[in-house]
Structure formats: C-alpha cells, structure tokens
C-alpha cells in the first residue's frame with residue numbers, strides 16, 4: 001500500500017516531465033481472482049481506484065484587462081497575465097467571462113492573483129490576494145463604446161453587448177476574409193477555429209491572431225499542445241505578405257483582388273508605416289486616375305484610409321510584426337504575360353471582355369484602350385473596328401480569340 005502512495009506522490013510532483021498530460025493515477029489490482037473477489041460498488045469495481053491530483057495553481061500578476069468582442073457582439077474581458085507556467089504550458093491570458101466575475105473577485109489591474117487550471121479546463125483566476133496590494137492597482141471599467149466599431153455598449157444583466165446587432169457577425173466575416181486564400185492564406189485557421197477563438201475571447205480583430213501563444217490554444221478542449229504548436233507555426237510563417245494581398249485582406253468595400261493589385265502597382269510601399277503615410281495622402285482624383293478605378297471605388301478607398309479605427313488597426317498590424325514584401329510585385333498566379341500590352345477590338349465569342357481583361361492582368365499583362373507602337377497584341381473578335389486597321393498599319397501582331405486562349409496556357 002505504501003508503495004502505491006509513494007508512486008502517486010512521485011508523479012504528482014514530476015508529472016511535468018511526462019511528454020503528455022496526466023491528472024492523476026489509476027490503481028488496479030492485477031490479479032484476476034483478487035479483482036473479482038473485491039466486488040463492485042454501483043458500477044465501479046472496488047479493485048480499481050483513481051487518485052486525482054490536486055488542481056494546478058500558481059500566483060501571478062494581472063497586468064491588464066482587454067475587452068474582446070465575440071461572435072454575437074458580446075464583450076468579454078480577458079486578463080493579461082504576467083506569463084506563468086501551469087501544467088507545463090506557458091499561460092498569459094485568463095478569461096474573466098463577464099463583468100460580474102470581475103466584481104465577484106474584486107479584481108483590479110495590477111493585482112496579484114491565484115490562477116488555477118484543473119484538468120483540461122482553461123485557466124481561471126480563482127482568488128485575488130488583496131493583502132499583496134501596493135495601492136497602485138487600478139479599478140477596471142467596461143468600455144462605453146465597442147472596441148471594434150465604436151458603437152455604444154449596452155448592458156443586459158451581467159452581459160455587455162455592442163448595440164450594433166451586426167457587429168459580431170460582421171467582425172467574424174472580416175476575420176474569415178483576412179485569413180482566406182487570396183488574403184493572408186492561413187489555412188490552419190478555418191472558420192470553426194476562428195469561431196472558437198472568438199468565443200473564448202482569444203481574438204477579436206485580425207491583429208490579435210498574431211499575438212496568440214501556444215498556451216492560449218493548448219488549454220482549449222480538443223486542441224492540445226501539438227495542434228497549438230502547428231497553428232502558431234502556421235500563423236508565424238504568414239507574417240510577410242505581398243502588398244496586393246495585404247490590401248485585399250483589409251476587406252475594404254468594393255476592393256477585390258484586381259483592384260488591390262492595381263493599387264499596389266500604382267502606389268507601391270514597403271512597410272505598413274509607409275502605406276499609412278502614402279495612402280492617407282491620396283486624393284479622390286489620385287485614385288480615379290488609376291485605370292479601372294471609378295468614383296465609387298475611389299470614394300470607398302478614400303473613406304477607408306480616412307477612418308481613425310482603420311488606421312489604428314493598421315498600426316496594430318505593424319506592431320505585431322506584419323511585413324510587406326519588398327521584392328518586385330509578384331502576381332497572383334504566374335507572370336506569363338508580364339510586360340505585354342493588349343488591345344481588344346470587336347466582339348468576343350468564348351470569353352467576355354471583362355474576363356479577357358482580368359485574365360491578362362492576372363498574368364501580369366496590361367490592357368490598353370488604343371493601339372500604338374508599344375502594343376504587343378491586338379485581340380480581334382467579330383466586326384473589329386478601326387483599331388484593327390491601325391494595328392495592321394503599325395505592324396502590331398493580331399490574334400483571334402482562340403489564339404489568345406492558347407497564349408494563356
């Protein structure tokens with residue numbers, strides 16, 4: 001019997017050394033006859049006993065409290081802890097669920113607290129050590145305005161919520177867009193995982209993604225250290241991004257991949273700081289001078305870069321270490337038409353004019369309205385106009401739609 005307790009006590013102290021997590025030991029009588037003879041209480045055989053270890057807990061300091069916005073627009077306060085090791089995992093956040101819990105605990109920013117993590121549950125602040133106070137602690141107040149869209153915050157019992165009903169859902173959409181294939185392309189962050197992180201208060205805007213730590217994820221049920229490591233590694237490897245992808249990821253109204261590319265080509269920058277400076281300075285006229293950007297799109301870009309919250313968001317992305325690729329603009333796919341200028345004339349049969357233009361730009365080429373010596377190809381459809389004549393006169397290569405499609409291959 002003594003040996004059993006010795007074994008249990010040893011592993012309670014040394015469980016951190018195991019490559020996996022345990023929360024106790026199970027003792028089973030190994031001899032079949034003795035096992036049977038011990039009998040059963042309820043459903044539990046008396047010859048098998050589980051000894052649970054005590055909850056893992058430690059003390060640390062609450063360095064701040066940030067407010068995250070969930071999927072339904074609910075505001076969740078999250079404690080920012082001086083990092084600690086708990087059960088072998090580095091912990092730096094603890095959810096506070098709602099404002100009532102802060103009141104119940106009597107928690108102030110700067111307090112020394114007990115943080116515990118029992119079993120697989122995420123870390124909790126279980127007690128404030130008021131006797132450790134120095135007088136410099138600060139009381140926490142819920143914000144009056146939503147940190148995402150600045151709408152008024154309303155209180156419903158213990159729940160604080162953004163008064164804009166669309167806020168949570170819209171924010172979730174923009175997060176999903178941010179990590180999507182043509183934007184930051186962080187595949188480890190699928191929709192379900194984004195939702196989970198939102199629900200846990202781990203993220204509320206896209207810059208939070210880059211501040212996630214293994215410990216934030218590893219403590220969540222059904223994640224574990226391995227998947228946490230993978231997600232963090234994947235996020236870390238996507239901190240450098242091309243300018244056109246970056247612009248696209250911002251989710252500016254009317255700005256698809258193509259317009260993002262046009263902007264990036266016209267106004268290249270090599271850092272977020274430079275982007276803020278340059279793009280804030282663009283007038284509506286500057287923007288409309290860019291081929292294919294009309295008044296509606298120009299207005300949308302202009303408004304976005306004159307929004308205080310948007311600039312703050314860009315500054316946050318800069319602070320978390322997002323780098324804009326400085327090498328020559330890479331195209332979205334390959335660059336087989338790079339440097340080639342096309343003019344379209346006549347009506348096309350297989351592809352629409354817009355599709356053809358899009359294709360050319362996608363592959364690095366340019367589309368021009370008029371034929372000149374600089375034109376590389378004239379794509380002629382049915383009933384071509386004067387452009388064809390001019391092309392012939394200047395000796396520009398003329399191709400039909402089928403030949404154009406062959407060029408794409």
Ligand SMILES: [Zn+2]
Nearest residue numbers: 146149162167
């Ligand atoms: Zn809001």
